[in-house]
Amino acid sequence: MPDEPEDTEAGRDLPDEVLRELCAHLDELEAQSSTEVRVATELLIDTGRRPDEINTLPFNCLEQDPDGSDVLVYDNHKAYRLGRRLPIGAETAAVIRRQQQRVRERFPTTAPARLRLLPRPKSNPEGTKPLVDVSGHHRAWVKSLPDILVPVVAADADTRVTRLVPFDKKRIFPYAYRHCYAQRHADAGVPVDVLKELMDHRLVSTTMGYYRVGDERRREAVDRVTALQFDRHGDRVWRTAKSLLDSEHVRRAIGEVAVPYGVCREPTNVAAGGHACPLRFRCLGCEHFSTDVSYLPDLQAHLADLLRSRERLMSAFEADDWARTQAMPSEEEIRRIRRLIERVQTDLDDLTPEDRAQIEQAVTVVRRSRTVMLGMPRVRQPLPDVRPARTPT
Ligand code: SF4
Structure with a gap:
């Protein structure tokens, strides 16, 4: 029997601001439904598994690799691959452990091998029946949330008119978290063969779809942030074209570091x-x-770093005079960076709230994939929202 077709819906992930807002309202989901539905939703967000893979998790779904890191063991029903192992973070493992504790207290006499991690709340005296479907509760919860505004560029890209519009709630459904998981890992620079394993895809072409989407978004984001470019004096480098030409994108890739x-x-x-x-x-x-x-943010961090270094060097730091003098940040350097920060901030303040939201979104996309070379090994920027923050259950 041939396998069912794999996911081919790259591009259906949720914007970061939508995911953040959903995570901020998980308490309401729990109050409206049950702790099991909340935990299922958290695990969908964190692990990117399909809804039925999460609903049917056994009680003993958490294991450790030989190095002690946590692994989720689940069944990929769609491709008939059982006992798949997915590396998960400590916070996600803590969500599972707390849920295991609750289930143990609720069904103390049932053997763990028969229990479910997310037992159905009703008609389930021994805790052996899994949750059936969370989509009904999920839909009602999403409907009850206030509108989530996202910046959208008007169709005429030349004028770049940005508006804040309510995000279409019909796009927020449990399976969308799988696309979010794949997209945020692709955007964070996880190698395609690793993401293929994480998603348990059979074909690498399926996984590649998320990288194509990421590339297109990064290109748009680079166009947007390039419109707010400055030289070392803090003077705006004005661009006549609204977006970079193909050749400019290539030149930027090979002609700068x-x-x-x-x-x-x-x-x-x-x-x-x-x-x-x-x-x-x-x-x-x-x-x-x-x-x-x-x-x-890097300019601000650098300014803070210079000021801290100056304080330390001016205090009783043990060093020869020549070394102290060379290491001391100069007044001119501090003045320059202050002026540069002021200029960038002033230009940001001049934007309309819609344009600012659009720029902030573009900055997030650009920063996520950025690496810095400084004659040293590559340093990746912190990965934002690989696990969106939330309050524990
Ligand atoms: S890395 Fe050196 S050459 Fe390049 S911009 Fe900085 S100071 Fe100039």
């Missing part, structure tokens, strides 16, 4: 992959440096 709070276009340094800076990374004083709005 990322530095901690912007990009470097110095040819020798670019050719050396960021290992040959003649100025020892004093980028704020270098004409080959530029930055954009997506680096604002």
